[in-house]
Structures are given as C-alpha cells and as structure tokens.
Amino acid sequence: MASSTPPPHCTLTTTKPYNSHHFHQQSLQNNHHHHQHRHNQPNWTSQKVSLNRPSQAPTARNAAKPHHLPSGPTAAPAPLSRNPNFHSLSTLPPSKSELAADFSGRRSTRFVSKMHFGRPKTAAASRHSLAAEEALQQAIRCSGDDRCIDTVLVKFESRLSGSDDYIFLLRELGNRGEWSMAIRCFEFAVDRERRRNEQGKLASSMISILGRLGKVDLAKKVFETAVNGGYGNTVYAYSALISAYAKSGFCYEAIRLFESMKVSGLKPNLVTYNALIDACGKGGADFGRASEIFDDMLRSGVQPDRITYNSLLAVCSGAGLWETARNLFSEMLYKGIDQDIYTYNTLLDVACNGGHIDMAFEIMSNMPAKNVLPNEVTYSTMIRGCAKAGRLDRALSLFNEMKYAGIKLDRISYNTLLAIYASLGRFEEALNVAKEMESMGIRKDVVTYNALLDGFGKQGMYDKVNEHFREMKREKLSPNLLTYSTLISVYSKGGLYKEAMEVYREFKQEGLKADVVFYSKLIDALCKKGLVESSAVLLDEMTKKGIRPNVVTYNSIINAFGQSAAVDNEPQIESSHLIVLEDATEMKLEDHEEDRVIKIFKQLAANKSRCAKEESRGGEEIICVLEVFQKMHKLDIKPNVVTFSAILNACSRCSSFEEASLLLEELRLFDNQVYGVAHGLLMGHRENVWVQALSLFDEVKQMDSSTASAFYNALTDMLWHFGQKRGAQLVVLEGKRRHVWENTWSDSCLDLHLMSSGAARAMVHAWLLNIRSIVFEGHELPKLLSILTGWGKHSKVVGDGALKRAIEALLISIGSPFRISKCNIGRFTSTGSVVAAWLRESGTLKVLVLQDDRTQTESPRFDHIPKLQPLLL
C-alpha cells in the first residue's frame, strides 16, 4: 500500500494532460497580487473535517487551492458598468485551478497540421522587383539542391535591389516549405547588406518564416546569429522569435525570451505582448499567466487591442474557462474594442468546449446583427461542439445550413462531416462525403483515412479496415502515428492480436516513435478486453522507455477494474491457425524479441481462450490495481475528477466492502474531501457531511457537463450499490437541482438517458413521488407520462441497454403501470389516469419511499461493517 506516500497534490480538473514543459514556473503566479484579491471565496479545504481519520497535514494543495467565482456558473457576468474603475483583468475570475496548467496542454499535431494548409497570407503591397519574381521562379526549380540556389542568387545579385527583394524571396520560399533554400538566401542577403537596419529586417523575416514552418530551433539559431552579428537586438527579432515559440507551443521559452528582452533594455510593443499572450494560449499556460502579461502590458502603457483580447479568449479556450471568456467578451464591448470573426469563433470554441451548446447557438445567432457573418470556421467549431455533446443530428443539420448559407466546405469541414458519419457507422454517407470532397478538388488526406479506419474498426468491419489501409498507401499517403495507434487499438479491441502485432511491427519499421497517447490507447484497448495485468506490464514498459504515463493512462486501468467478466464473448475471427508457424520464423528477429509489446501480442494471440477471466482470477486484479495506484503515487501523477469517478465506479463493481474499502483508501490518499463525502454518505452520515458535499459539488460543477455528470453518476451508483439508497437519492436530487444532467424533469416526462443505472433508479423514485404529490394535491396529470432511457447511445458500448433493462426491472418491481413504448424501445409510457390510480393505491407510497438497506451504523470504521450482498434489482 502506498500509505506512507504523502498525498500528492491533486486537482479537480479534467483538462488534457501535457507532460512536456517546465510548468514549475507557474508557482510564481501564486504570489502575484492579483491572485490574492481576486478570490474572496472561503477556501473550502479549510473546512474539511476529519471523517474518522486523523486529518491530513496541510499540503501545498491546501495552501494554493483554486478559488471560485462567487456566482454560479450560469449566472451572468457582473455588469461592468458598475465597476467603472477596472483597468485590468482583475474583475475576471481566475483560472479554475493553478494546478490545472499541469494538464492543460494542447495537442501537438495542431501546430504541424497548420503548416502546409495554412491560409495563404493576403498579398500585401509588396515592394519587390520583377527580378525577384524571376529569381523565385528559378529558385523553385532548385528544390533540394543547395548549390543550385546559390547559383541563382549569384546570377541575380546585381538585379535584386535591397532587402525588400530578398524578403520577398524568403517569404515565397517559406510558403513553399523550402526553409533550407530560404536560409541560404537569407545568409546570402545578410552578407551583402551593410546597413544594420536592413540586416535586422532580414533576420526578423527569416525568424518568422521559420517559426511559421515549425522550425523553431532554426529560428532560434538565426536569432542568435543575428544578435551576435550585432543586428538582431531589436523588438522585431524578439517578437518574431516569441511568435515562433508560440506556434510550436513553447510558451515558457517565449516567456523566458520576453524577460531577457526586457533585461537587454528593449521595450516590448503591442505585437510583442500579443505574440506572448498567443504563446500562452497555444502552449496551454493557465489563464493566470496570460493575465499577468496583460497587467504588465497595461503597466507599461501599451494599450491592448482586438487581437490582444482575441488571444486572451484563446487562452480561455485552452484552459476551459467559459466564464472568464464571457467576461472578456463583455469587457471588449465595454471598452469599445471591435469584435471580429476571430473573437466570435474563439468565444464559440470556449462555449462548445465547456458543453454550453445552447449558449453557443445563441451567440452564433447574434452574429449577423453585429455585422460578423459566420464562416466555415464558425460552422466547423459548432459542428464539432454538437458532435462532442452527442447531438449529431444537430451537427448534421448545421452542414445543411452551411450549404444553404452559401459557405463552401473546406478540407476541415469535409473531414469533420466524414468523421461524424464514420463514427456513426454510416459508411455510405461517409464515403459519399469523401467523393464530394474529391470532386471539389480536395484530396483525401491522412485525417480522412484515419477517420474511416477508426469508424470501420469500431464496427468490427476489419476487412474494410484492411482495404482502406491499403488504399491509403496506394494513394501515397503515409500512415502516421495516429493511423497506427488507431489500427492497433482497433485490432486489439477485436481480439485480433496477430493483426495488431503486425501493424505494430510495421509501425516500428517506419521508424515512428510511440508516445504517451499511443501507449495509453493500447493499454485502454487491452483494459477493455479485461486484460488488466497485461496493461500493467505495458505501463511498466512505457515507463522504462522513458515515456511518462499520464492521468489518462492510469484512469484507463482503474476503469478496467472489475469489468473483465463483461467482455470477451465475441467470436474470434480468422488467423489463429497460423500462429505456430509464424512464431517459428519470428524467433529469428532478435530486435523484435526484446519488444514487450510484441511479446504481449504474441502471447495473447497464442492463448485467446485464456484472456480476461483467467488473468483476473482470484483477486489478483485488485492487487494489480493497487500496485498501479502505487506507481501513480511514485511518479507523482495527479489524479483528476475522472480518477475519482473511476475509483467510485470500481467500488460499485466490488462484491465486498473489504475490497471497496481498499479502493476508498486510495481515494482518501488522493483527496480527503472527495473521500470524506463518499465515505460519509456511504456510512449514512448525511447530515454531517452535507456541507462538504455541497462544496465538493460546487467544484465539480466547474467541470464540463459530461465530466460533472459522470462524477454524480459514479457517486450515486456506489451508494446505491451498497444499499445507501437515500444517500443516493440525495445526491441525485442535488445533481438535478444543479442541472448536471441537463435533462428535463417535467410533470409529463423524465429523461434518464444521461444517467447511470443507480442514479436513474434513485431519480425514478423521486420523480414518481413528485408526481404523487401532484395527484394528492388534487391536480390532474398530463394525458401521457413517459420515462426516457435512450438506447444506450451515450454508452461507450455500442447498443448497450443496461440502463433500459435496469429501469424496466425497477418499474416492474414497484408495480408501476409504465410499459415500453411500441415505437421507441428506449421509452416507457403510461397514461396519466392509470398512473394516478396506481399512485392512489395504499401500498404505493411505501414502495416509492426509499429505504436504506442498512441504517446508520454505530461503527465508524468501514471495515467493521458486515459484508453485504451486492444489491440486485
């Protein structure tokens, strides 16, 4: 057990993990004065009670606790007119957690993917000569031959006039990705230029061109050369390099450079500040960091402009700060700063990322009145938001709207549309999108194929997967890391370990390098097959290879606990009879022999029948998971809400309190508050822990909606599972009050489709009691009453109807008149009069009021409680 490990700092955050850069710098932020007075909320950790355990020593987490908005998440931002003195961002809420920065990185592919398909810069009035155009044409033909470009430069030397011509050449070469020729051209030009001023111009152009191409190391070299040569110490060169860092997501390098710029006596200008804030957004810095820069800007007398605010909004997008974004938007209005399409698109992005789809639609509908017309970026942002929120119908209708509005679909829009169809298994439509796309002159790219492969794979259509993988190569598209990890995961989930192994071999042969996500995805695939122990081996393997697992990796494994019985009933397809033969030939490939991934695949391919059940036999799984927790502590991986939900869900899968108590102990080590609430409610100490519970729910409500509801679901399920039904109902009603499930509870309809089975059952009781009181108050019920469960489309398991079955069993067991609707298998209905009659029956109240299976116990310690059978329906 990890009980000797001090509780690591943890945070209620789900923002993406990022394990790359220097986040230690963020600690500076805590000392910043703004972060003192921005928060007037009491620190809830100080209210912690000791819940049967000695209270923990204060930790850094307690000292640097995130603070929250005094207003609820749905409250409107404070009217700015009441605060005429604001001059900085001090009216804005802080980042939701200073620790969140650890996790709030963005995908690195984002930077690369923009490189080649970037919108071409609108040609500004260029002052280059005709000779420069000519030189460019000849230079282009030199691609790949450095001596050739030298010859061209020499040949045109006399006709090229000054840095304008050379800068034109640099830019054009850069636009074509010819960075090597651009650099030769730059060096050539600097050599022949005697004016420092002009040399400086060349240098900053070169730096920004390299930055745009993602060649940040080269950009830095050019910068250093320029500084050493005496022409690089300019605001422009610094700004260009800061911007280059921004484009590659290196925000702390950017900040460091900015500091050194000030040290060397240069005064940052508007562009410098804007580039730096942009770097914060792209590098996933927390909002506090950007806010400091903004304040610094004001102190230095540099007035922020539209782009400053747009960049700040982008920081909110990365950090998931919807309220902050709204406030910034209001602040722009107040200050009379123009809001453009970037402003709106970024704001919509933040709204969508936070799950505020309705709000996003409202904002979008207001755009035309503000003279800002939605464009293809607006639409693809919204479409992605809808798709992410599970509203695929809405997403698809937006495409029609887009065509109706005369907005042409571009590569991204097409790929987004295709990915939606593919993920729905609507392949005919997906392939039609691909056709339409090609007919518009946009070739299918790796993204297109990855979406298809993933879609076919999810439906188990492995022949189609193979076919498209071949087609992709035939079209000379190189599979990338994502392609391979998708394929390996798809094959593994299908139990096709030999195929997975072959793809893995090919992936290694291509010289690609696995990363955290690659391993995490593979681990998750094996977990989904119930192979927790193999996953644990891979966890060690990746660590040995120097790839640091992140919270997602661990959450996958925790989630797998107790799920092995649920899988592995699908028939295995093809390919098993060849294994022995293949194994013999593979023994010769020593270089592969050392690879644990291959070993695991080989083993799995050889013993398909073994698999999950055997691997998890006899309590080994719990030991394995506890060891995983221990490693998590050792590597100081901070848990997040998903971890907490995963632990609670794992508890619900325990058949004994003893096992669950081992897991709850892990929860305690991670977060005393969450533990205190879960444990307290489980013990039936509702009155005592409710204050803590409420502040915990305040925290959770900061998360995006699906994360928040998952936590409520997990907590309720755990309580329900161990017979604390009234506690479960209390939690569910609190969740409803806070609109966690964004569904409606009306007199005529109860929508349960986003709830777990425990939560849904507790909710059914509450709703029926509510309906009952309507009846007893003498009011009439609506003609038709319905209870919606959906068909499990929100479940990760395709076609899983566990919720429906649980509700059906409940409705029958309480003798209710609700029956499955004929036209909708996810809906139970009854008429108002029949339900009213049933509710008036004498025995009904008794079955509706929930009873705990066990009343509040005398014993304060969890493990003294006698073992209970897991609750059956």
Added chain:
DNA sequence: ATAGGGTTAG
C-alpha cells in the same frame, strides 16, 4: 500578432 479538424480515461 488572433479563429475551426483527426489518437487516450468518463
């Protein structure tokens, strides 16, 4: 100097 896309947990 600014906006949207494809991998990981729920």
